[in-house]
Amino acid sequence: MRKVSVCGVLLLLACLLCSGCRGPAPTPAATATPTQVALVLQSSATSTQTVLPSATLTVPAIPSPTAQPSSTPLPGDLTELVPPVLVDSERGRLYLRGTLDGAPQILALAASDGHLLAAYGITGTVALDGEHGWLYVDQGQAGLAVLDVETREQRAQIDLPAHEPWGDPPPPLADESSGRALAFRGDTVYWVDGLQGKITDSFATEVRPAPGSCSTYTGTLPIQAAALDSMSHILYLEYLTYVCSPWWSHSVVWYDLITWQELGRRGGAGGSARFLAADGFLYGSSWNRMGSGARWAMREGQAVADSSEWRNGYAVFGVDPKRQRLYEHAGQVLRVMDAQSMALQMVVPAPAEGLLVGCDPLTDQLYFLHEGRLLRVPGEAVQAPQAQLLTAMTPPTTTVRSLIVAPNLEGATWFGLWENEAQDMQCWAFNHSRGRLLVSTDAGRTWRLPVGGLADNCGYVSTFAVSPDYAQDQTILAGLPGLGIWCSTDGGRLWQPSSRGLTSMGVKQIILPAGFAQHRTAFAQTLPFDEWYRSTDGGHTWAPLQVKSKLIVPSLEFGTDGTLLGMYITYEDDPNAPQNELLVSTDRGSTWRHAGELGAARSAEVLSLAPQFAKWQVAFLHAENGVLYRSENGGAHWTPVLSGTAPVGDAYHAGPRLLYAGMEARRVLFFLDSSGDFAEYPPRPLGTVYRSDDGGQTWQSIDLPSSVVPTALALSPDFERDGLLYVGAADGRVVTLQQGE
Secondary structure, eight states, X not given: OOOOOOTTTTTTTGGGGSHHHHXXXXXXXXXXXXXXXXXXXXXXXXXXXXXXXXXXXXXXXXXXXXXXXXXXXXXXXXXXEEEXXXXXXXXXXXXXXXXXXXXXXXXXXXXXXXXXXXXXXXXXXXXXXXXXXXXXXXXXXXXXEEEETXXXXXXXXXXXXXXXXXXXXXXXXXXXXXXXXXXXXXXXXXXXXXXXXXXXXXXEOOXXXXXXXXXXXXXXXXXXXXXXXXXXXXXXXXXXXXXXXXXXXXXXXXXXXXXXXXXXXXXXXXXXXXXXXXXXXEEEEEEOTTSEEEXXXXXXXXXXXXXXXXXXXXXXXXXXXXXXXXXXXXXXXXXXXXXTTOOEEEEEEOSSSSEEEEEETTTTEEEEEETTEEEEEEGGGOOXXXXXXXXXXXXXXXXXXXEEEXXXXXXXXXXXXXXXXXXXXXXXXXXXXXXXXXXXXXXXXXXXEOOTTOTTTTTEESEEEEOTTHHHHOOEEEXXXXXXXEEESSTTSOOEEOOBTOSXXXXXXXXXXXXXXXXXXXXXXXXXXXEEEEESSSSSBOEEOSOOEEEEXXXXXXXXXXXXXXXXXXXXXXXXXXXXXXXEESSTTSXXXXXXXXXXXXXXXXXXXXXXXXXXXXXXXEETTSOEEEESSTTSSOEEEEOXXXXXXXXXXXXXXXXXXXXXXXXXXXXXXXXXXXTSSSOEEEEEEXXXXXXXXXXXXXOOOTTOOEEEEEEOTTHHHHOEEXXXXXXXXXXXXXXXX
């Protein structure tokens, strides 16, 4: 059996759901015989044109691709090229719709250089059977035509029921193994035998609107899009199952093609959905009007990947089987994923203008459609980004949300997270905090923006964590809005995706505990359900923690005692669940046990373990009621030690509010009460910094300059010697205070 590329065969299937993506409506053929045209072939090595008779269908030799996109103007008045592009690798051809000299046509172009090889006198949506050399063309009201790509003869014209006024049906699908095709009308699937030229079977689906839908349909729903896994004999169909303006959602239902038994459903996909069938996989994406989406993959009808909270974007799929890559083309960038797991591998600038419309594994080329030209680039042009120097940037005048000062070989490196200064929709993801992560190596005098490898992020992050052993490993982990966790091991010069295993790309918090360089254990919390994950390989792969907790904090000696303290989440739909419960783990999160009750605190916004927790069992809790509590027995009982502070809610979750400045002998602590006046919009920051010299039993406020509204705290790594405290302010400044004795 001939192996025919599936790259691009269903590349933009679901794009055909809306009329804006469909191109011209199918037009009935004027005659059953394809139009005879003269073909103009032009070698890419010379400008000489040769007019050949239409019977000659010589495919030009494939030149060696270059690293730069290449294109050559097509002959004649060839305009309005419409994706998808069907790639026939072994014949060296591309098939797509277009307009030639004012007439809609099905066109055959040379895969080598995009030149016209043939034009057929009919148009419509197309499926390619490369095994038999047939094109199935759905002409709408005129039915389904079967064309021989070699002779350009029409083998058959097959009548199909007229499609209903709710929209054009999905394009046909070719099943090369059987020489048949699938055509669609309304809620019905038709088997068409290309050899016999007739319908041999049909199946009416029975998918109905979801409960509560405002759909005007009273019966079964029409099929919106379709994809075929011919290897497993599975047909995937999409339906618009819920409509109540402004909300809508699609569902995907899959069937066994032999028995027509329904195998499963994936429902509630907000907004539109797109999917691509390739090499036994079905890759899908869906998104909603609020700006977040999902990416998922199936094989043999079973889910193999599923992740949510992706940043929205108009994106299409393509597969590179040579490198086992899945490309998602979104605007000016390519998101490169692993074809087996859909794990994000890198984000790079798109290698050509226009829209990714196909790929050819035989010649290792990618095809882009731009302003009537077919651009081609070699697959090897999609290369991993390289490290780059940090970009100089003046900090914004927005709120400093987090400060971390890490020891470095040449002193200290400062990290600051400034609140987002502009509503840049390209970097926006619903419900995701975001801000500027800046780095300083000269005590805050100048700042730089780390952007190496972040082609799709614009330099924004939602949260970050710095390795406690930064002087040795230069490691930073950051959450990118809608793109998961990214890791840098060179101080921010190059970032790489590190989200394998996460089921959400919305990252709320990242924790790198003490001893990270040795035990390589990290923790992450994701949106929207506060799920926790653990990594044991330095943040490269993640697995869910078997605990429900709003907060998790490690001890300051985690490398030796493996201790974590957490607070149980109580959901409204679980009235019998424990409430106000603290949990403790002493095996790095593998198992958990009851540690105590929050009592009057009810719920915590800040949880922290004091130094030498395993010995002294001292912990602190800042509650929603604005009271700071202290425990001397590991959280079994709590005593209020500071009242009258305001309730807090930190959307960034990027830094501690309790800092431990001394060892056991000194017992110096600093606490930031940072809140806001929510009577105003946006909220006006308010805050106070407190100091304790007796291990947190009593507290006194620190006098700050009148213009400083504190929003973030950091200590000098050498506080015992220099006594310096750094305060991030609401106006974007970072102020240094002398707090030594």
